[in-house]
Amino acid sequence: xxxxxxxxxxxxxxxxxxxxxxxxxxxxxxxxxxxxxxxxxxxxxxxxxxxxxxxxxxxxxxxxxxxxxxxxxxxxxxxxxxxx
Amino acid sequence: xxxxxxxxxxxxxxxxxxxxxxxxxxxxxxxxxxxxxxxxxxxxxxxxxxxxxxxxxxxxxxxxxxxxxxxxxxxxxxxxxxxxxxxxxxxxxxxxxxxxxxxxxxxxxxxxxxxxxxxxxxxxxxxxxxxxxxxxxxxxxxxxxxxxxxxxxxxxxxxxxxxxxxxxxxxxxxxxxxxxxxxxxxxxxxxxxxxxxxxxxxxxxxxxxxxxxxxxxxxxxxxxxxxxxxxxxxxxxxxxxxxxxxxxxxxxxxxxxxxxxxxxxxxxxxxxxxxxxxxxxxxxxxxxxxxxxxxxxxxxxxxxxxxxxxxxxxxxxxxxxxxxxxxxxxxxxxxxxxxxxxxxxxxxxxxxxxxxxxxxxxxxxxxxxxxxxxxxxxxxxxxxxxxxxxxxxxxxxxxxxxxxxxxxxxxxxxxxxxxxxxxxxxxxxxxxxxxxxxxxxxxxxxxxxxxxxxxxxxxxxxxxxxxxxxxxxxxxxxxxxxxx
Numbered sequence: 269x270x271x272x273x274x275x276x277x278x279x280x281x282x283x284x285x286x287x288x289x290x291x292x293x294x295x296x297x298x299x300x301x302x303x304x305x306x307x308x309x310x311x312x313x314x315x316x317x318x319x320x321x322x323x324x325x326x327x328x329x330x331x332x333x334x335x336x337x338x339x340x341x342x343x344x345x346x347x348x349x350x351x352x
Numbered sequence: 353x354x355x356x357x358x359x360x361x362x363x364x365x366x367x368x369x370x371x372x373x374x375x376x377x378x379x380x381x382x383x384x385x386x387x388x389x390x391x392x393x394x395x396x397x398x399x400x401x402x403x404x405x406x407x408x409x410x411x412x413x414x415x416x417x418x419x420x421x422x423x424x425x426x427x428x429x430x431x432x433x434x435x436x437x438x439x440x441x442x443x444x445x446x447x448x449x450x451x452x453x454x455x456x457x458x459x460x461x462x463x464x465x466x467x468x469x470x471x472x473x474x475x476x477x478x479x480x481x482x483x484x485x486x487x488x489x490x491x492x493x494x495x496x497x498x499x500x501x502x503x504x505x506x507x508x509x510x511x512x513x514x515x516x517x518x519x520x521x522x523x524x525x526x527x528x529x530x531x532x533x534x535x536x537x538x539x540x541x542x543x544x545x546x547x548x549x550x551x552x553x554x555x556x557x558x559x560x561x562x563x564x565x566x567x568x569x570x571x572x573x574x575x576x577x578x579x580x581x582x583x584x585x586x587x588x589x590x591x592x593x594x595x596x597x598x599x600x601x602x603x604x605x606x607x608x609x610x611x612x613x614x615x616x617x618x619x620x621x622x623x624x625x626x627x628x629x630x631x632x633x634x635x636x637x638x639x640x641x642x643x644x645x646x647x648x649x650x651x652x653x654x655x656x657x658x659x660x661x662x663x664x665x666x667x668x669x670x671x672x673x674x675x676x677x678x679x680x681x682x683x684x685x686x687x688x689x690x691x692x693x694x695x696x697x698x699x700x701x702x703x704x705x706x707x708x709x710x711x712x713x714x715x716x717x718x719x720x721x722x723x724x725x726x727x728x729x730x731x732x733x734x735x736x737x738x739x740x741x742x743x744x745x746x747x748x749x750x751x752x753x754x755x756x757x758x759x760x761x762x763x764x765x766x767x768x769x770x771x772x773x774x775x776x777x778x779x780x781x782x783x784x785x786x787x788x789x790x791x792x793x794x795x796x797x798x799x800x801x802x803x804x805x806x807x808x809x810x811x812x813x814x815x816x817x818x819x820x821x822x823x824x825x826x827x828x829x830x831x832x833x834x835x836x
Contacts, residue, residue: 300665
C-alpha cells in the first residue's frame with residue numbers, strides 16, 4: 269500500500285503519522301492485506317454476514333435517568349474544557 | 353503456607369481455623385507485588401487493599417467462620433487487567449492516552465467481585481487497549497515472564513497472568529478478544545478461561561472489538577475458575593449483549609467425571625509440523641492421556657479454519673477503528689500539550705490521537721481501510737460472511753464431538769523483542785485462539801507440561817456455547833488421583 273494511500277487513511281482516522289511511521293506502516297499493511305487476500309477465494313454466495321455471535325433479540329429497558337458522572341454535571345449538562 | 357493451598361476454599365478453611373488472617377494474607381501479596389520486577393502491575397492499591405482486608409477480617413471475626421454463601425471471595429486478593437474500570441482509580445488501558453484517566457464508575461464485574469468480599473490489589477499491565485500478544489505494546493513497558501526473564505509473559509493480559517503465576521495475586525481478571533486470556537495463561541503456566549460471549553457483562557470493560565470482547569478469568573485451579581465465574585457471570589442490564597440468565601452454578605455434587613462418554617474432537621488441518629515440536633508433543637500426550645482415561649478421539653474437518661486469522665483481524669480492526677474514535681480529547685483521552693495550540697479541530701484531534709502507540713495506529717488504519725468506501729464489501733462484509741461459515745463449522749462439529757482439543761499457541765513464550773518488527777507473524781500466532789471468539793464459544797487454556805527449558809505449555813479446550821461446566825469438569829477431573 270502506497271504512502272499516499274496510508275496518508276489518506278490516516279486523515280480519515282484523524283491520526284498524525286511521522287514520516288518513519290508512514291514508511292513502516294506502508295510495508296507492514298501491504299504484507300497483512302496480501303496475506304488476507306485468501307478470503308477472496310472463499311465462496312460466500314448467499315451467506316448472511318455474522319456481525320455478532322450473541323443472542324439476536326434486542327434487550328431494552330425503561331429509559332429512566334440514573335446517577336452517573338454527577339461531579340461534572342451542571343444544570344443537566346457536562347462541562348468540558350474548551351476545545352479550541 | 354502458600355505452597356500447600358491451591359484453592360480459595362482451602363484459604364477459607366485456613367481463615368476458619370485461624371491459621372491465616374485476611375490481613376496478613378493481603379499484606380503478603382502486596383509486599384511481593386511491591387518488590388517484584390516483572391512490571392505486572394501498573395497500579396497497586398496498598399491502602400485501599402489493606403482497608404478491604406481489614407473489612408474482611410471484621411466480617412470473619414464477627415461471623416466466626418467465612419460466610420461463603422454471602423461472601424464467596426472474602427479476603428481473596430485479586431488483580432484486575434487495567435482495561436476494567438474501578439471507580440475513581442487510574443484505568444490506563446496500557447495507553448498514554450488514558451495515563452491519568454479515572455472512571456466515574458466501576459465495571460459490573462468489579463462491583464460483583466467487591467460485593468463478594470474480594471480484595472482488589474491493583475491493576476495489571478496489558479498491551480495497549482488489549483492489542484497484542486506479548487505485552488510489549490504497553491506504553492508502560494513489557495511484562496517480564498515470571499520464570500524466564502528474557503521472555504515475554506504473553507498478552508494482552510500478560511500482567512494478570514504473570515501476577516497469578518508469580519504469586520503476586522491469588523487470581524485475576526483479564527479480557528480475551530482473540531486469545532488474550534488463554535495465551536498468557538499458557539505462557540505462564542496457569543488456567544485461563546474465556547467464557548461464552550455475553551456470559552460476563554462487558555459494562556466497564558474498555559471496548560476493543562465489541563463483538564469479540566469477553567472478560568476472562570486467570571486462576572490457579574479449576575475450582576477457583578468456577579467460583580470466580582459464578583461471581584462474575586449473570587445478566588446485566590448495563591450491557592445489552594450480556595446473556596439474560598442466572599449466574600453460573602458451580603458443580604458441587606462431587607460426582608466423578610465420566611470419561612468414557614467424552615468425545616474429543618481434533619482438527620484434521622492442524623499438523624504437528626506447524627507447531628513447536630515440544631508443544632506438539634505435549635498436546636499429543638494430553639490427548640492420549642484423556643483417551644487413556646476412556647475418552648474417544650474424533651478427527652474433524654474445519655474447512656474455513658485457515659481463514660480465521662484474516663476474518664478475525666479484519667473484524668477486530670474494523671470494530672477497533674470505530675470504538676477508538678471516542679479517544680479524541682473531548683469525550684475521552686488526555687490532551688497532549690501540542691493539541692492545545694492546534695488551530696483547527698482536525699489538527700486538535702490529530703495531536704491528541706498521536707498519543708496512540710504503533711500497534712494501535714496500525715490497527716486503526718487497517719480497520720479504517722476495511723470499512724472505507726469501495727472496500728467495505730470486499731473486506732469487512734466478506735469477513736463477516738466467512739465468520740458465519742466458521743461458526744457453522746463449529747455447529748457441525750458438535751454433532752460428532754463434545755469438546756475440541758487444540759494448542760493455545762504454536763510455541764511457548766518467545767524472547768522479548770523478537771517479534772516487534774513483524775506484526776503479520778504475531779497475528780498468525782493467534783490462529784488457534786481466534787476461532788472461539790469469532791463463534792462466541794467458551795474455551796479454557798490448561799497447563800499441560802513444560803519444555804526442556806522449563807517454559808510452560810498450554811492446551812486449549814473449546815466447548816459449545818454455554819458449556820463452561822464441561823470445560824471446568826474436565827479440568828477438575830484431571831486433578832483427581834485417578835487421572836494422574
